[in-house]
Amino acid sequence: MPENRVPNPYRPRDWGVHPPYKYDAYGSTKLRAPSKPLVPLRQTLSEITGPVYGHDAVTPLDADLSVNARRNGEPLGERIIVFGRVIDEDDRPVRNSLVEVWQANAAGRYIHVVDQHDAPIDPNFTGAGRCLTDNDGRYRFVSVRPGEYPWRNHHNAWRPAHIHFSLFGASIATRLVTQMFFPGDPLLPLDPILNGVPDPDARQRLVARFSIDETKPEWALAYEFDIVLRGRHATPME
Amino acid sequence: MAKQTASQTVGPYFAYCLTEAERYGGRDIASNVLAADGTLGHRIRIEGRVLDGAGKPVPDAMIEIWQANAVGRYDHPEDTRAQAALDPSFKGFGRAGTDANGRFFFDTVKPGALPGTGWAQQAPHVNVIVFARGMLVHAYTRLYFADDHEANAADPVLASIPERRRGTLIAERRQSDGRVAYRLDIRLQGEDETVFFDV
Numbered sequence: 001m002p003e004n005r006v007p008n009p010y011r012p013r014d015w016g017v018h019p020p021y022k023y024d025a026y027g028s029t030k031l032r033a034p035s036k037p038l039v040p041l042r043q044t045l046s047e048i049t050g051p052v053y054g055h056d057a058v059t060p061l062d063a064d065l066s067v068n069a070r071r072n073g074e075p076l077g078e079r080i081i082v083f084g085r086v087i088d089e090d091d092r093p094v095r096n097s098l099v100e101v102w103q104a105n106a107a108g109r110y111i112h113v114v115d116q117h118d119a120p121i122d123p124n125f126t127g128a129g130r131c132l133t134d135n136d137g138r139y140r141f142v143s144v145r146p147g148e149y150p151w152r153n154h155h156n157a158w159r160p161a162h163i164h165f166s167l168f169g170a171s172i173a174t175r176l177v178t179q180m181f182f183p184g185d186p187l188l189p190l191d192p193i194l195n196g197v198p199d200p201d202a203r204q205r206l207v208a209r210f211s212i213d214e215t216k217p218e219w220a221l222a223y224e225f226d227i228v229l230r231g232r233h234a235t236p237m238e
Numbered sequence: 239m240a241k242q243t244a245s246q247t248v249g250p251y252f253a254y255c256l257t258e259a260e261r262y263g264g265r266d267i268a269s270n271v272l273a274a275d276g277t278l279g280h281r282i283r284i285e286g287r288v289l290d291g292a293g294k295p296v297p298d299a300m301i302e303i304w305q306a307n308a309v310g311r312y313d314h315p316e317d318t319r320a321q322a323a324l325d326p327s328f329k330g331f332g333r334a335g336t337d338a339n340g341r342f343f344f345d346t347v348k349p350g351a352l353p354g355t356g357w358a359q360q361a362p363h364v365n366v367i368v369f370a371r372g373m374l375v376h377a378y379t380r381l382y383f384a385d386d387h388e389a390n391a392a393d394p395v396l397a398s399i400p401e402r403r404r405g406t407l408i409a410e411r412r413q414s415d416g417r418v419a420y421r422l423d424i425r426l427q428g429e430d431e432t433v434f435f436d437v
Contacts, residue, residue, distance in 0.1 A: 007316050029372050177245060201241070
């Protein structure tokens with residue numbers, strides 16, 4: 001590669017899909033949303049590179065939240081399997097890429113010290129996991145189904161059950177933090193965080209699909225959640 | 239073409255997975271200490287606060303940084319420049335949650351200059367990503383170093399920003415007890431709002 005050439009840049013963030021910074025129904029955006037237009041930036045080596053994690057960064061136990069924090073027994077709640085593929089906009093698998101997840105326990109309580117919701121902590125559940133995608137971009141976690149919980153955004157506000165996802169892809173341009181929801185949750189249409197996503201189809205894609213095929217008999221229901229990161233332009237940028 | 243997956247906020251409860259796993263019995267795979275004993279380059283601390291539109295500290299933000307090593311090389315397969323060597327002891331990625339006063343810091347080395355688009359060199363800089371409860375989408379910014387006057391003056395990214403806003407990306411140098419620190423506050427909103435990029 002000539003010294004002056006930057007490898008193919010990533011396609012822009014799709015603002016028809018991503019929420020805006022300021023979204024009035026989600027009160028915390030009011031003072032935390034940048035108010036000036038984003039400044040355009042031609043991607044450079046700085047943006048098309050990013051941290052790379054190897055297989056030494058994770059262990060198989062990291063992907064099993066139903067086991068990885070056990071102290072004196074099993075966590076309570078309904079065991080679940082969460083799986084899917086991480087691909088880019090061109091349907092290419094995002095390989096060997098770090099996926100991190102965190103969630104509330106079955107009672108809707110986070111282990112985080114700041115969470116004061118009046119629901120029990122589970123001594124055998126932390127709710128944090130990580131794994132690397134495989135050569136097809138696949139990932140898989142075992143966990144327990146997180147509970148819904150109240151928050152103070154508005155009167156009688158409850159978050160639908162969800163799992164937080166953090167993804168890197170191959171560069172800082174593809175960085176994504178998102179949330180996975182569960183099908184049929186009556187709280188979905190009421191959630192200002194999910195509703196911040198402007199496009200109904202894009203909201204629906206944050207809802208996992210129940211999969212009878214991956215459900216393990218006598219053991220756990222399975223939910224499929226595919227994630228699409230930014231793809232790349234076909235030509236290099238001089 | 240597949241559609242991008244929508245971003246959602248990191249929320250207030252990420253620490254036990256992303257920034258402070260050890261405190262909760264887990265294992266951290268990123269931290270705010272980037273430099274190891276053998277890392278080449280000038281040791282620096284990068285520090286600052288995250289402030290909201292009312293000027294109040296944001297106590298539950300997460301800052302990630304990504305930077306080149308002391309000679310300007312990124313530890314990434316697509317940085318193939320032969321003239322700038324990798325440093326096996328330096329990965330270049332850091333993560334920190336803000337504390338109750340909105341403060342964060344990183345112990346790292348000063349990055350070297352690197353090539354930008356075309357023939358333009360980029361001044362030494364650190365790429366910064368900001369996440370927080372109340373931010374439905376993360377925000378990209380950069381940190382430059384105040385004492386790199388000439389390099390900053392020639393930097394194409396800084397040049398693309400209106401002059402009166404450039405200062406929001408330039409960290410001031412402080413030295414005490416032989417330690418060098420660069421300080422930069424990140425203002426999410428308002429008159430002195432930090433420049434955020436449409437990366």
